[in-house]
Amino acid sequence: MSATSKQVGTAANGHSHNLKMLLNLLDVTAPRRLQLPSEWTYTSYGRDLAARPLKRKRKDEPAKRRHQWHGRSSDHATTFYNTPLAENKSLNVDSLTPEQKYVFDLAINQRKSIFFTGSAGTGKSYLLHQMCLALQEKHGKEHVAITASTGIAAYNIGGVTVHR
Numbered sequence: 001m002s003a004t005s006k007q008v009g010t011a012a013n014g015h016s017h018n019l020k021m022l023l024n025l026l027d028v029t030a031p032r033r034l035q036l037p038s039e040w041t042y043t044s045y046g047r048d049l050a051a052r053p054l055k056r057k058r059k060d061e062p063a064k065r066r067h068q069w070h071g072r073s074s075d076h077a078t079t080f081y082n083t084p085l086a087e088n089k090s091l092n093v094d095s096l097t098p099e100q101k102y103v104f105d106l107a108i109n110q111r112k113s114i115f116f117t118g119s120a121g122t123g124k125s126y127l128l129h130q131m132c133l134a135l136q137e138k139h140g141k142e143h144v145a146i147t148a149s150t151g152i153a154a155y156n157i158g159g160v161t162v163h164r
């Protein structure tokens, strides 16, 4: 009976000790005095501390680079020409494969609304860039909008997200 009580007592003490350790670790009681390196801290204050240099860095980024990543430019053509895929690429219809040429012709010459797809690396992005270049040449850069449903997809094709 006494052994059981002792065991219970020890367990309770252990819990309280563990709780104290946890509170110390999380520094719930005094978050403002937290001095641990940011990667060791788990309080919201610690996360704030860790995020501060990133926020500062983001603020210091040149405006042009921010436009490039977040597509905040109203000039879609500027964003398009800043993407790695579009760099050093000019309109070259002769470079297209017969399948690419077929799709290109449907969209650009026959003005059809089209959906094209294919396996990875079959040249969809390349074709899309060529079509964008052709449309920009035909109608002017400011009249061609390139959009995608997610930020990463938009960045890949030099566009902006649809909701912008």
Ligand SMILES: Nc1ncnc2c1ncn2[C@@H]1O[C@H](COP(=O)(O)OP(=O)(O)OP(=O)(O)O)[C@@H](O)[C@H]1O
Pocket: 095, 096, 097, 100, 118, 119, 120, 121, 122, 123, 124, 125, 126, 127
């Ligand atoms: N007609 C072409 N002439 C020259 N290079 C091409 C042509 N078509 C595609 N490529 C090149 O082939 C590679 C793959 O093409 P691309 O990235 O357009 O494929 P994708 O179908 O968009 O791939 P993913 O589905 O993985 O995004 C790229 O390096 C691209 O420049």
